[in-house]
Amino acid sequence: MPELPEVETVRRGLEAAMDGERITRVEVRRPDLRWPLAKDFAQRLQGKDVTGIGRRAKYLLVDLSSGDVLLMHLGMSGSFHVFLGRDEQRHDNHLGRYYHERSKHLAHDHVVFHLASGASVTFNDPRRFGSMKLVPRATLDHEPLLSGLGPEPLGNAFDAAMLATACRGKKTSLKAALLDQRVVAGLGNIYVCEALHRARLSPKRRASTLAERNGAPNERAVRLVDAIKAVLIQAIKDGGSSLRDHRLTDGELGMFQHHFRVYDRAGERCRTERCKGVIKRIVQNGRSTFYCPVCQK
Numbered sequence: 021m022p023e024l025p026e027v028e029t030v031r032r033g034l035e036a037a038m039d040g041e042r043i044t045r046v047e048v049r050r051p052d053l054r055w056p057l058a059k060d061f062a063q064r065l066q067g068k069d070v071t072g073i074g075r076r077a078k079y080l081l082v083d084l085s086s087g088d089v090l091l092m093h094l095g096m097s098g099s100f101h102v103f104l105g106r107d108e109q110r111h112d113n114h115l116g117r118y119y120h121e122r123s124k125h126l127a128h129d130h131v132v133f134h135l136a137s138g139a140s141v142t143f144n145d146p147r148r149f150g151s152m153k154l155v156p157r158a159t160l161d162h163e164p165l166l167s168g169l170g171p172e173p174l175g176n177a178f179d180a181a182m183l184a185t186a187c188r189g190k191k192t193s194l195k196a197a198l199l200d201q202r203v204v205a206g207l208g209n210i211y212v213c214e215a216l217h218r219a220r221l222s223p224k225r226r227a228s229t230l231a232e233r234n235g236a237p238n239e240r241a242v243r244l245v246d247a248i249k250a251v252l253i254q255a256i257k258d259g260g261s262s263l264r265d266h267r268l269t270d271g272e273l274g275m276f277q278h279h280f281r282v283y284d285r286a287g288e289r290c291r292t293e294r295c296k297g298v299i300k301r302i303v304q305n306g307r308s309t310f311y312c313p314v315c316q317k
Contacts, residue, residue: 022094024173024206025255027078030100034080035073037102037139042069043084047132054095054151057131064088064154065133077169077205081160088154091165095149101129101142169205173248178204180230180245184237187227194230194244195223195304204248210283211251213310217282218247220292222316223309224302254279282310290315 022030046062058064069085082090131143131152143150155163170186171178186203187194197203198212207215216223221244230241258279281291286301290312297314 021096021208022078022098023208023211024078025211025252025259027080027094027206028075028256029259030094031073031075031080033102034082034100034141037141038070038082038133038135039073040070041139042067042136043133044136045134047134048130049132050130053130053145053148054093055153057152058154061152061154065090076166077172077201078208079166083157087157089157089160091151091153091155091163092143093151093165095145095147095151097147098143098145098150101144103140103142104138168202170200170202171204173204173206174252178245178249180237180241183245184231184241185235187241188231188235190227192227193223193304194221194225194227195309197227198248199305199307207248209307209309210280211248211255213283214281215244215247215251217292217311217316218251219243220315220317222313223304223311225317282312284310286310 043065046065048062051057070082071085072083074081080092128144128146129142130145133141187197190197195212198207221240232238282299285299288299290297292315295315297312299310300313302309
């Protein structure tokens, strides 16, 4: 599933193509994605201007001149393609290159946004776990999909004290706690594995060990917050750098998962300096975890 860096890079690509544009027509090629689309979905979008494109955790938020917000999630296999001409040729800008490649099969193009500029933006989703929902901006704070989310990991509010408080008393593993969107929003399996390795913390460690008895953050919590921010910033930079030229690309817009230290490297040497460990794969809560049993304690 696309994680925060992938979604942020897609947001930047959509912003370049759609911000300030008018949506002239919307093609809904099937009535449902993960959930049914509203019956008036196309009508509420057509003729509206895009006034801004934001992100909350793994959700994309497209502000419209009507006061509605188009709330979108990529699901497991969703991706956007920007077509720059009116001929609808498949020579397009695929917003993002993923470690697990996205589909380009036309049969999976489910929603198409046509813009006044002549460009179009297509949502492709083979598995149909993605979603689109129109929500009035005035009620967005109460939207069930967003209201339970934890802090943004790159926001100023996310620090060692906040993470220690969220993990205090938790008996779950550190890996499971970081994947809990109520603890911190937007993290997924890849970047949790990478951040834990940078912080030299075992994914099997109990989450509560980030806090002292009085609830104060310890040195482990500080290291982990720093590692989370560093991994995400690097991933966004790697994936987003080519978006400045997105109209000139050939569909390969950035590679987000550059320089893996542990993810998908089972059996290989650890990349921590002077560490002689070998990366190991285990399964936690049904998900693959990659870590070094030597330097991650």
